[in-house]
Amino acid sequence: MTSQWWRSAVIYQIYPRSFADASGDGVGDLIGITNRLDSLRDLGVDVVWLSPFMTSPQKDAGYDVADYCDVDPIFGTLADFDAMLARAKELDLRVIVDLVPNHSSDQHPWFQDALAAVPGSRERARYMFRDGRGEGGEEPPNNWQSLFGGPAWTRVTEADGTQGQWYLHLFDASQPDFDWSNEEVREEFRRILRFWLDRGVDGFRVDVAHGLVKRDGLPDYTPPEDGDSMGGIEPAPYFGQDGVHDVYRDWRKVLDEYDGERALCAEAWMPTVDEIAKWVRPDEMHQAFNFAYAMTRWNAGDLREVIIDSLRAFPDVGAPATWVLSNHDVIRHTTRLALPADVPQGHGIGPKTPDLPDTAVGLHRGRAATTLMLALPGSAYLYQGEELGLPEAVDLPDDARQDPTWFRHNGERYGRDGCRVPIPWEAGVPAYGFNRTGETWLPQPDDWAEYARDRQAGVEGSTLELYRTLLRLRREFGLASGELEWAEAAPDDVVTFRVGEVTVIANLGEQAVPLPQGADVLVSSGPLDGGALPNDTAVWLRGA
Ligand code: GLC
Secondary structure, eight states, X not given: OOSSGGGTOEEEEEOGGGTOOSSOSSSOOHHHHHHHHHHHXXXXXXXXXXXXXXXXXXXXXXOSOSEEEEEOTTTOOXXXXXXXXXXXXXXXXXXXXXXXXXXXXXXXXXXXXXXXSOTTSTTGGGBXXXXXXXXXXXXXXXXXXXXXXXXXXXXXXXXXXXXXXXXEOSSOTTSOBBOTTXXXXXXXXXXXXHHHHHHTOOEEEETTTTOSOOOTTOOOOOOOTTSOXXXXXXXXXXXXXXXXXXHHHHHHHHHHTSSXXXXXXXXXXXXXXXXXXXXXXXXXXXXXXXXXXXXXXSOHHHHHHHHHHHHHHHHHTTOOOEEESOOXXXXXXXXXXXXXXXXXXXXXXXXXXXXXXXXXHHHHHHHHHHHHHTTSSSEEEEETTGGGTOOOOOXXXXXXXOOHHHHHTTTSSOOSGGGOXXXXXXXXXXXXXXXXXXXXXXXXXXXXXXXXXXXXXXXXXXXXXXXXXXXXXHHHTTGGGXXXXXXXXXXXXXXXXXXXXXXXXXXXXXXXXXXXXXXXXXXXXXXXXXXXXXXXXXXXXXOO
16 A cells, blocks of 8 residues: 555444454454454445554443443453454554543443542543532533533532432433543543554544543533534534544654654544544544545535535645545434434434335445545545445334434434444344354344355445445555546536546436446446436446
């Protein structure tokens, strides 16, 4: 790979709970990942990113960390991690790990110490403890709501048995927020960065990278009702505060001490690309997820606009544009792009959602969207299972759901479990080959055999073969480091551009559109209709 790999890499997100389970207990693990890594080499990705596998009570699927420098026993051991990393290196795959700095688990020793200590102590100062409002302090310190629902403050019982201070948790009550104005917290995270860098990771995906620093005085704030869980549409006093950037400038210095091009990627869930781009200024992170792109509806005008904005805003600060359609927090794009109405991020869909989309339409659009995305200059993210065309698992029974969003909204929001179901490897065996026992932490739909990897491998026209072809051609034609030129005179419903030798045409309209004559079809997301491109289909051409 060329230097500055983050400018062009395709990064594949492994969600360890649901990738491959060697132990057979129903939750995926590191040995499972190691055993299956060759399939990712075969797919043609450059980097894998692992969602958290560190010690955790798993109240938020591992995004609640109790020990940042160890592996949770359900995922294995540090030795298993080292073996996984060594196998990845053999296969020429880079590895980045998830770092969760906004909050820890309430089982973290620091938080346990804070609970045992008195108000005003050094132990409490590592988190956001405050006295309550009202005479007896019985009201929370402000009106903030948790992003998972309910109040963002929980009151503690002091050592002497009295009702005491409150602590802030932007997420679940089991996820207390650190106080990043405290130098001790900053020093601890430098140590954690070094721990993983010394082990040989290529970088970090930084969780809630727009959080960490809260506005002075913690002023009241009410987010819009229909806002995305993670971003909203207006500046919140707990997101995107200027001071947060100092943290990353500091971390960048730590990474720069290491050889081997280590990189930081921000999960900064801000509403516009210009805001997201602040995380990748030259002395900060290397990449940031383009959530503005991920949340764009299946509409040609909106897509053109976000592509134009992205190819301006990221390069303006010297960073690559990035592209993403799916991850473990959003409705899988094969389903989302066929939803008749917007569902804000985090709210999720389930059996009672009105107007559930047609799976075939969704798959068609999903494949076209990926075909469009993988031609765009910059770096792209894939989420495990999308290369199989997996839809969102909509019919999960209520009693199987695990996302704290579901519980904190009393079942009124389904949350994110539908995109987290263990993925199918082989048709006709227990758990579709996720493990050998058939146990799975979330139930797999009965009709997933057709999505299994072994059913698709080598089958012309399968989603897996489409992804393999797109990734091979993207590399062969150097698309990731190319320049995008818009093609003139495209109909409104069509997105079309050139990158180097390759012309991309995506038809989002109802009518088929004629393809230029004499051009070679390099790859198409679906069957062509003679010399025409049907609706919801995208194609790469040469010689157009
Ligand atoms: C990020 C993670 C999400 C998690 C949250 C709290 O958004 O991607 O899964 O629930 O942070 O850590």
